[in-house]
Amino acid sequence: MLALLLGGHALLHLVLGAMLGLSPDEALHALYALHPDWAYTDHPPLIGWLLWPLVQLEASAGWLRLLPEALWALSALFVYDIARRLHYLLVPASITPDAAGLWAVLAYSLAPLLHLMGIALLPDSLLMLCTAALLWQTLRLYDEETARRRSEWLLLGALLGLAGLARYTAWLIVLPALCGLLSAHGARLLRLRGPGQALLLAGLMLLPLLGWHAQQGWPLLLEPLQQLVGNPWEPGRLLLFLLAQALLYPLLIWGICGLHHGVLGGLGLNRPQTWLLGFFAIPLAVLAVYAGSNTSLTLWTAPAWTALAPFAGLGLAALWASGRRQLIWVLGGAQALCTLLLYLLLALGGPPWLASEEPGSGEPERVNPFAEFYGWRMAGLHAQRLAREHGIPRLAVQHRSLGSRLAWYAQPLPVYVLTPEPDQLEQWHGPLRRYYSAIVLDWSQQSYQIPVGEGLFERCELGDSWSTQHAGRVISRFRLFVCHGWGGKPAPRRQDAS
Numbered sequence: 179m180l181a182l183l184l185g186g187h188a189l190l191h192l193v194l195g196a197m198l199g200l201s202p203d204e205a206l207h208a209l210y211a212l213h214p215d216w217a218y219t220d221h222p223p224l225i226g227w228l229l230w231p232l233v234q235l236e237a238s239a240g241w242l243r244l245l246p247e248a249l250w251a252l253s254a255l256f257v258y259d260i261a262r263r264l265h266y267l268l269v270p271a272s273i274t275p276d277a278a279g280l281w282a283v284l285a286y287s288l289a290p291l292l293h294l295m296g297i298a299l300l301p302d303s304l305l306m307l308c309t310a311a312l313l314w315q316t317l318r319l320y321d322e323e324t325a326r327r328r329s330e331w332l333l334l335g336a337l338l339g340l341a342g343l344a345r346y347t348a349w350l351i352v353l354p355a356l357c358g359l360l361s362a363h364g365a366r367l368l369r370l371r372g373p374g375q376a377l378l379l380a381g382l383m384l385l386p387l388l389g390w391h392a393q394q395g396w397p398l399l400l401e402p403l404q405q406l407v408g409n410p411w412e413p414g415r416l417l418l419f420l421l422a423q424a425l426l427y428p429l430l431i432w433g434i435c436g437l438h439h440g441v442l443g444g445l446g447l448n449r450p451q452t453w454l455l456g457f458f459a460i461p462l463a464v465l466a467v468y469a470g471s472n473t474s475l476t477l478w479t480a481p482a483w484t485a486l487a488p489f490a491g492l493g494l495a496a497l498w499a500s501g502r503r504q505l506i507w508v509l510g511g512a513q514a515l516c517t518l519l520l521y522l523l524l525a526l527g528g529p530p531w532l533a534s535e536e537p538g539s540g541e542p543e544r545v546n547p548f549a550e551f552y553g554w555r556m557a558g559l560h561a562q563r564l565a566r567e568h569g570i571p572r573l574a575v576q577h578r579s580l581g582s583r584l585a586w587y588a589q590p591l592p593v594y595v596l597t598p599e600p601d602q603l604e605q606w607h608g609p610l611r612r613y614y615s616a617i618v619l620d621w622s623q624q625s626y627q628i629p630v631g632e633g634l635f636e637r638c639e640l641g642d643s644w645s646t647q648h649a650g651r652v653i654s655r656f657r658l659f660v661c662h663g664w665g666g667k668p669a670p671r672r673q674d675a676s
Contacts, residue, residue, distance in 0.1 A: 179280055180258060180279070180280060180283065183280070183283060183284065183287065184251055184254055184255075184283070184287075187250075187287050187293070187296065188247055188251060188296070190521065191243070191246075191247045191250065191293075191296040191297050192240070192243065192244070192247060194297055194521055194524060194525065195239070195240055195243035195246075195247070195297045196238075196239070196240030196243070197524075197525060198239065198297070198524060198551040198552075199239055199551045199552060199553070199554050199555060199583075200239050200242075200551075200554070200583060200586060201298060201550060201551065201583075202550070202578075202579035202580075202582050202583055203298070203300055203582070204239075204242075204298055204299055204300075205554075205582040205583045205585070205586040205587075206220070206582035206602065207221075207225045207226060207229060207299060207300075208229055208233055208242060208586055209582060209585055209586055209602070209603075210223070210225060210226025210229065211226045211227075211229035211230040211232070211233035211234075212233060212589070213226075213606055214226060214227065214230060215390070216386040216387055216389065216390040217386075217387050217390040217391060218602055218605075219600070219601065219602045219605055220602060221301045221345065221346075222301070222342065222343045222344060222345065222346065222387055223343060223387065224304055224340065224343035224344045225299065225300075225301055225304060225344070227343075228245060228304075229242065229245065229299070232244075232245065242299065243297055243298075243299065245299050246295060246296055246297060246298060246299040246300075246303050247296050247297075249295075249296075249299075249303050249304060249306070249307045250295055250296035250303070250306075251296075252307055252310075252311075253286075253306045253307045253310045253484055254283050254286055254287065256307070256310035256311055256313070256314045257279075257282050257283055257286050257310055257484065257487045257488050257491070258279035258280070258282060258283050259279065259314060260282070260310070260313055260314050260317060260488035261275075261278040261279040261281070261282035261283075261487075261488035261489075261491040261492055262275040262276070262278060262279045263314075263317055263318075264278065264317075264488055264489065264492055265278040265279075265492060267317075267451070268441055268442070268451075268492065270440070270441045270492065270495075270496055272440075272496060272499045272500065273492075273495040273496055273499050277495040277498075277499070278488075278491050278492045278495045279491065280491070280495075281433070281490075281491040281492075281494040281495040281498070282487045282488045282490065282491020282492070282494075283487075283491070284491070284494075284510070285429050285430050285433055285487050285490050285491055285494060285510075286484065286487040286491075288429060288510055288513040288514055288517065289426065289427055289429070289430065289483060289513060290426065290513060290516045290517045290520055291426055291476060291477055291480055292306075292480055292483060292484065293517050293520075294477075294520070295477075295480060300477065301344055301345040302345065302477050302478060302480045302481060304344035304345065305341065305344050305345040305347065305348060305351075305480075305481040306480055306481045306484045308337060308340055308341035308344050308345075308348065308351070308481075309341070309351050309457060309481040309482070309484055309485050310484050310485065311337050312334075312337045312338070312341060312351055312355055312457075313351075313355075313454060313457050313485050313488075315330070315333055315334050315337055316334070316354075316355045316358055316359060316454065317454060318330065319331070319334060319359055319362075320358070320359070320362045320450055322363070325363060325367075325370065325372070326370075327372075328371065328372050328375065330372070331370075331372030331373060331375055331376040332372075332375060332376060332379055334355075334376045335375065335376030335377065335378070335379030335380045335383075336379060336380075336383070338352060338355070338376065338377075338379075338380035339379060339380040339381075339382075339383025339384055340383070342380065342383070342384045342387065343383065343384065343387060345481075347461065347464075347465075347478070347481075350460050350461040350464055351457050351460075351461065351481070351485070353456070353460060354453045354454070354455075354456030354457050354460055355453075355457075357453050357456070358450050358453030358454055358456065359373070361449045361450045361453055362450035410471060411470045411471045412470055412471065413470065415469055415470050415471070416466055416467075416469055416470040418469075419465075419466055419469035419470075419476075420466060422476050423462070423476070423479060426476060427483050428509045428512070428513070429490070429494070429506070429509040429510055429513055430483055430486050430487060430490040431490075432490075432493075432494070432497075432505060432506070432509055433489070433490025433491060433492075433493040433494040433497075434486065434489060434490055434493055435493065436490075436492075436493025436494055436495075436496050436497035436502075437489050437490065437492050437493030437496070438493070440493060440496030440497050440500055440502075441492055441493060441496050454489075455486075455489065457482070457485035457486075458482045458483065458485045458486040458489075459482075461479065461481065461482040461485075462479055462482045465478055465479055465482075494506060523548050524548055524551065526548070526648070526649045527546070527548050527549055527551070527552050527648035527649055527653045528546040528547070528548035528549055528653060529546075530649070530651070532544055532546045532549075532653070533651040533652055533653065534549075534622055534645065534646075534651075534652040534653055534654050534655050535622070537643070537655065542673075543622045543623060543625065543654075545623070546623060546653060546654070548653075549623050549646070549653040549654045550583075550623065552646050552648050552653060552654070553646030553653075553654055553656065554583045554584070554586075554587050555587050556644070556646070556656075557583075557584060557587060557588075557619065557621075557656050558584060558586070558587025558588035558589075559587075559588075560642055560644065560656070560658060561573050561584060561588045561591065561617055561619060561658060562588050562591060563642075564617050564641050564642050564658050564660070565591055565617050568615075568617070568641070568660050570615045570616060570617055570660065571591060571592075572591065572592050572593075572594060572610070572614065572615075572616045572617070573585075573588060573591050573592070573593045573594070573616060573617045573618075573619065574593065574594045574595070574596055574610060574616040574617070574618045574619070574661070575593065575594075575595055575596070575618070575619050576595070576596050576597065576618075576620075576626040576629065576668075576670040577595065577597065577624060577626070577670065578595045578597070578601045578602075578603065579624070580595075580619060580621060580624060581593045581594075581595040581601070581603050582602075582603070584619055585603060592606075592607040593607070594607060594609065594610040594616065596610065596618075596629055596634075596668040596670060597668050597670055598668055598669075609666075610664050610666075611664070611666075612664055612665065612666040613663055613664060614664045615660070615661060615662040615663070615664070616635075616661055616664065617641065617658055617659070617660060617661070618635075618638065618658070618659045618661045619656065619657070619658055619659075620656070620657045620658075620659065621654060621655075621656055622654050622655040622656070623654050625672075625673040626670050626671060626672055626673060627671040627672075627673055628659060629661065629668075629669075629670070630661075632665065632667075633665040633666065633667025633668075633669065634664070634665050634667070634668070634669065635661040635662060635663055635664055635665065636662055636663030636665070637661070637662055637663065638659040638660065638661040638662075639659065639660050639661075640657060640658075640659055640660075641658045641659060641660040642657070642658040643655065643656065643657045643658070644656055
């Protein structure tokens with residue numbers, strides 16, 4: 179049953195992944211693999227390192243997406259085994275260990291955003307696996323016999339190091355792991371050599387990353403804290419964040435209710451077991467506080483909900499065995515329907531009634547978030563051809579999300595982002611020099627005014643334009659401008675879609 183469940187989801191992931199172009203973040207991560215380093219301006223290096231072999235083989239988007247599918251499936255296997263181990267720990271007589279594991283994987287796989295992580299390779303995809311693996315190993319080390327083996331502690335240290343190389347928010351899962359182990363073993367844990375060796379191994383793995391940040395002056399690690407302290411806190415943002423979480427993961431939340439009442443009989447977990455729930459609660463709480471003063475993406479909490487899935491699986495299995503199935507059907511069906519609808523919209527390039535406006539219509543382009551997966555390979559080919567015709571060996575855009583996709587599909591041409599803020603492409607290519615010419619791309623879904631004026635280009639001429647057609651309609655339009663005489667003072671002026 180588990181193999182059938184994972185195999186069906188894998189087939190959906192791979193088919194859809196082969197149809198779609200790379201998103202802005204995916205393109206940036208693929209570019210990481212073209213420029214291997216100890217860290218990058220946005221993320222730690224693990225995602226680039228993992229993509230490096232596939233990028234060296236010039237793999238297509240479909241082949242690149244084998245990696246997130248593998249991470250998703252491995253995370254599911256850890257979720258399954260954790261639920262089984264929790265069953266033996268909590269001993270609910272009404273269900274079997276396999277039932278707990280299957281319900282955990284089902285709850286994990288029906289969550290739309292967690293499902294999407296099997297297609298798109300993001301740092302959160304890596305942290306989902308690291309979170310599940312670290313939770314699994316922490317639970318195993320609660321056993322005194324396991325804790326006496328040095329190899330088990332070295333495995334814990336390797337997982338801590340990989341988590342730090344995957345995403346900077348990994349410290350949110352390190353805290354419950356260490357506190358849970360200290361709670362389970364007490365002061366005698368400090369007398370063992372294994373914990374110290376685990377921390378030493380994790381530190382050695384992170385040393386190159388820390389060295390890179392030391393060379394940069396630590397601004398990238400301090401920036402989130404500065405944003406948290408410096409921006410005003412708004413309760414409305416927090417409420418929206420919590421509402422989004424409740425709407426995205428209702429089945430997991432209902433599973434926790436089942437755990438509390440159907441498995442624990444209304445009683446709480448003991449202290450070490452409660453720290454296992456900290457893999458979910460601590461990241462969610464910190465990100466909720468952050469959301470009150472900053473933009474917080476809903477996918478950032480995906481690792482936390484992955485950690486909750488084994489507990490929810492135990493609760494859902496107990497509820498199902500007790501005959502309380504109606505709400506499970508409703509919530510599970512709603513999440514499955516949302517996932518299928520999301521897949522359908524991705525395959526169609528958005529709702530059928532959303533089409534790009536005709537040139538010169540004067541109407542603002544309507545936002546279609548699904549259009550960003552289509553047309554960028556053609557954009558790269560058009561840009562390369564126009565650059566050859568005009569003898570201008572460089573491209574430019576007015577937002578970094580446009581830059582990552584153009585740089586991937588138009589390689590090896592350098593792409594410059596005409597914004598005042600530094601970005602990863604500038605780290606590789608430097609800023610666009612004054613008086614240089616460039617081929618400037620404009621995309622209707624994220625359109626900017628032509629960059630001509632004081633401090634901008636002296637003149638720009640339309641060099642090429644075309645539309646992206648999908649599912650029988652035009653979903654976006656591209657334009658390429660041949661621009662000369664860069665003034666060195668970027669000031670993008672957005673023409674927002676509405």
